[in-house]
Amino acid sequence: MSIEITLTPKEGKYLTYIYRKQVEGDERTTTTGLARSFRVNPATTTEILQKLAKKNLVEYTRYYGAKLTESGIVEAQKLLRKHRILEILLVEFLSYDSKKACEEASTIDHHCSEDLINAICRTYGHPKRCPCNKKIFSNSECRRQELTEKMLKKETIGDLND
Amino acid sequence: MSIEITLTPKEGKYLTYIYRKQVEGDERTTTTGLARSFRVNPATTTEILQKLAKKNLVEYTRYYGAKLTESGIVEAQKLLRKHRILEILLVEFLSYDSKKACEEASTIDHHCSEDLINAICRTYGHPKRCPCNKKIFSNSECRRQELTEKMLKKETIGDLND
DNA sequence: AAGTGAATTTAGGTATTACTTAAAAATGTT
DNA sequence: AACATTTTTAAGTAATACCTAAATTCACTT
Numbered sequence: 001m002s003i004e005i006t007l008t009p010k011e012g013k014y015l016t017y018i019y020r021k022q023v024e025g026d027e028r029t030t031t032t033g034l035a036r037s038f039r040v041n042p043a044t045t046t047e048i049l050q051k052l053a054k055k056n057l058v059e060y061t062r063y064y065g066a067k068l069t070e071s072g073i074v075e076a077q078k079l080l081r082k083h084r085i086l087e088i089l090l091v092e093f094l095s096y097d098s099k100k101a102c103e104e105a106s107t108i109d110h111h112c113s114e115d116l117i118n119a120i121c122r123t124y125g126h127p128k129r130c131p132c133n134k135k136i137f138s139n140s141e142c143r144r145q146e147l148t149e150k151m152l153k154k155e156t157i158g159d160l161n162d
Numbered sequence: 163m164s165i166e167i168t169l170t171p172k173e174g175k176y177l178t179y180i181y182r183k184q185v186e187g188d189e190r191t192t193t194t195g196l197a198r199s200f201r202v203n204p205a206t207t208t209e210i211l212q213k214l215a216k217k218n219l220v221e222y223t224r225y226y227g228a229k230l231t232e233s234g235i236v237e238a239q240k241l242l243r244k245h246r247i248l249e250i251l252l253v254e255f256l257s258y259d260s261k262k263a264c265e266e267a268s269t270i271d272h273h274c275s276e277d278l279i280n281a282i283c284r285t286y287g288h289p290k291r292c293p294c295n296k297k298i299f300s301n302s303e304c305r306r307q308e309l310t311e312k313m314l315k316k317e318t319i320g321d322l323n324d
Numbered sequence: 325a326a327g328t329g330a331a332t333t334t335a336g337g338t339a340t341t342a343c344t345t346a347a348a349a350a351t352g353t354t
Numbered sequence: 355a356a357c358a359t360t361t362t363t364a365a366g367t368a369a370t371a372c373c374t375a376a377a378t379t380c381a382c383t384t
């Protein structure tokens with residue numbers, strides 16, 4: 001198994017912010033850009049970028065900015081998947097409008113286990129898009145769990161017929 | 163409006179623990195009892211009890227123990243409501259077994275807004291019991307929100323008929 | 325190429341949460 | 355009243371997430 005990556009909530013938020021910037025075509029994310037978005041002092045941003053760099057999630061160049069590494073991209077996509085799957089639950093099942101759904105999802109996404117997200121994902125048939133039409137990245141584990149579930153059901157049915 | 167009560171996640175867990183003890187008939191909760199349950203040093207427990215006392219949620223007597231105040235009971239019930247409503251979602255909608263549901267609910271209950279909990283509560287028709295049959299405390303705000311929702315719907319229909 | 329102004333980083337600091345150990349104090353039990 | 359146990363206090367640690375002020379680097383202009 002690969003080495004565990006642990007992220008604090010804020011680190012996660014920075015990571016997904018950088019990811020979104022990158023998707024929009026920005027080669028790098030600057031300290032000031034982050035500082036403005038998160039309404040914090042640039043010094044705070046520098047600190048978090050350094051932590052993300054130490055965890056090998058961003059390639060950080062002093063005085064220049066940061067871009068995600070390969071595993072940074074993977075982590076960001078995992079987090080965005082959590083966020084977007086939650087949005088689906090909120091909109092589809094609880095009738096949230098997509099803006100409120102996004103806000104609420106933001107406060108809990110980091111705390112939700114992958115298991116929970118996968119359970120929602122399976123319930124909605126592995127959706128490919130969130131309510132605002134952004135991509136949801138597929139998760140092989142999630143599909144594997146579904147197969148396991150089905151096999152268990154078959155076994156149970158078998159037992160009943162014994 | 164009443165003064166805001168803010169609780170850290172751990173303070174919340176201590177509060178609901180004391181509540182449960184009280185329901186079971188225990189007049190007081192001791193430092194050692196808490197320390198054993200949370201697997202921490204008794205000194206840690208003392209500290210948290212003092213903080214809860216400062217927030218007027220427990221009546222804490224040195225060397226004796228703690229019991230909830232009126233507002234402590236209210237807060238504990240709010241937290242337990244969150245926890246139990248989440249359990250319903252996990253069990254009913256996502257097919258969790260009740261043990262796993264409890265574990266997962268514990269990791270997110272504190273972070274869920276009252277709005278989110280109310281939305282789930284309304285979806286399930288203001289359930290009175292969680293999957294393990296524990297009481298879910300009713301919330302007047304939650305029912306009020308439902309009435310508002312219905313009135314908005316009526317208005318919309320009215321508009322269409324204009 | 326040097327100077328300047330803006331962006332960025334470093335250094336040092338604060339507050340909060342949640343824990344620890346060790347020593348002091350209170351309790352209750354015989 | 356003495357002693358063992360429980361509990362508290364005091365002091366300290368580590369992590370998170372901020373800050374200010376000063377130093378550094380960059381980028382642009384002249």
